[in-house]
Structure formats: C-alpha cells, structure tokens
Amino acid sequence: MPLKVPNGLPAITQLKEENIFVMKAQRAESQDIRTMRIAVVNLMPVKETTETDLLRLLSNTPLQVEIDFVRLETHLSKNTSSNHLDNFYRPFGEVKNQRYDGLIVTGAPIEHLPYEEVAYWAEMQEILDWSQTNVTSSMFICWASQAALYHFYGLQKYPLSKKLSGVYPHTLSCPTHPILRGFDDLFYIPHSRNSEVRVEDVVRCKALELLSSSEEAGAYMVMSRDSRQLFVTGHAEYARNTLKQEYDRDVAKGLNPTVPKNYFPLDDPTLKPTKIWASHAHLLFSNWLNYHVYQLTPYEWS
Incomplete structure (x- = not known):
C-alpha cells in the first residue's frame, strides 16, 4: 500500500524510480481506510537522504501510512536548507498536542557529547x-536509541576506542518475538557509531528485553517489556552507498578512517559495495508497523 507524504518532497522522485507507490493527499483521502500516522523526528545532518531511506522501508506493508516529518525548534540544521525544512517539516511545538500511531527518531553524529551537553537535549x-502519552509505539535509531535508553532507564553509553563502521553479523536472543518474525538465525546490519550501550547493562534492566546482538557490534535490538519502545543501535535503513559516503567524507577530512568491515568487495573502497541487509531491513520495519503499531494502536484516539 502507498505512503502519504507531502507534495513535492524530493524523495518522491527516487521512490517512484524504485516502483514504490507514493500517494498524494487527495487520493488518499478518497479511500475508506484507517491511515497509520507516523511522526519522524529526523536528526540526521543530510535529511533528504534519511527521508528516502526511511520511506523506502515504511512503504513495504499493506497499510496506508501517513508521514509527518518533525523538526526541532531549538536546533538549526546546517546541512539542510531552511526552504526544505519550512516546506516539508513541522516544528515539534505544532504537533505535540496530536496523537500518532508510531514515532521514529533517527540517529545524530553527536555520540562524543555527554547528553546534557547536546544543545537540544531539553527538547x-x-x-x-x-x-509516552501521545504515541502507540516508538522506534529509536542509533544515537536516539542510546539517548532514550539513558533517559528512560538510566543506561550509560560508553565511548569506543575506534569508530564502529561496517556490516556485522547478528544473532537472535528471542527468536519467537513478533518483531523478529521471518528473521534468519544469522543476518547482517550496518553500524556507524563511536559509542555503545553494553549488553550486560541491557540484560540487568528488568524492564527491557535484548532481542538481537552481535559479537562485534554488541547490542542491536532492545525492546521494552510493554512492546511500546524499540531501540535499534544499527542502521538497517541505510542505502547501499551510505557507509561509502561516510567513509569518503572522513577521508576528505583527513581522519584516516578504517575501511568499513564486510562492506566493500575485497575491502577495496574503489569497488561497488555489496548490499546484504535489505531483506532484514524490510522485515524489521514491516514487522514493527504490523505487530507494534497497527495491532496495538486504537482505532480512534481518545
């Protein structure tokens, strides 16, 4: 089923080229279907890329999904034009009295900062x-997952000795959980971060359940026991070239980055990256929308 997104959003062109059905508001309103409303708080610097990555995955269900992109009011993006934000994003203050079936909060390249030193931490x-009161189910990705685990459960993040960058094998800790339905015993997911939440801290917290982890990348998927909060430390939403773009950027900055692991054929950055995580990325988002948004949300908010 289609996505309902703002008219003129640049991601629409790319999604149509991939044969993903994007519906305009007028046609969506003519269908007698209960639309799932998803708010996306996009903290990533290059917002257009993240928009496309997320919409690609949110489209892969039988549900009609309406997206509201939400921006912070206490932070001005340096990498996305104000025109783009004004046209396609709503300030948080404008939506905070509304109810949503789902919420996605993305990562941000600020893992090196203590949470209290993040300029927009209060917001x-x-x-x-x-x-907690206005959303049925929330998905927190990368830095947002660390921040939410800290805010709600007091779990600390720990700096890594070097950046974790690559595509890592993961296993299941709770294979019968609905969010993992259809997952293979071993699957690969990209990671790109400089800090971690430790597995032992997650396991000690009785309000949380560790769903998936990696020997190299650590805790990957964690869920609250009430199934309303999903914490994802990796980047299932990444497109084929996202890690390459990050690697090239760091090379250009003279940071001498390590080549992302299990990503380039023969570890050669001049070769086209192999994408080996797409099927599990689609499963993750479709399972979340089905079992933790659609199946749990009330037909009418009251």
Missing part, C-alpha cells in the same frame, strides 16, 4: 516524554 527529553 529531546520533552519529545521522549511526549512519546
């Missing part, structure tokens, strides 16, 4: 608290 905390 981030407000969004996290708001999600």
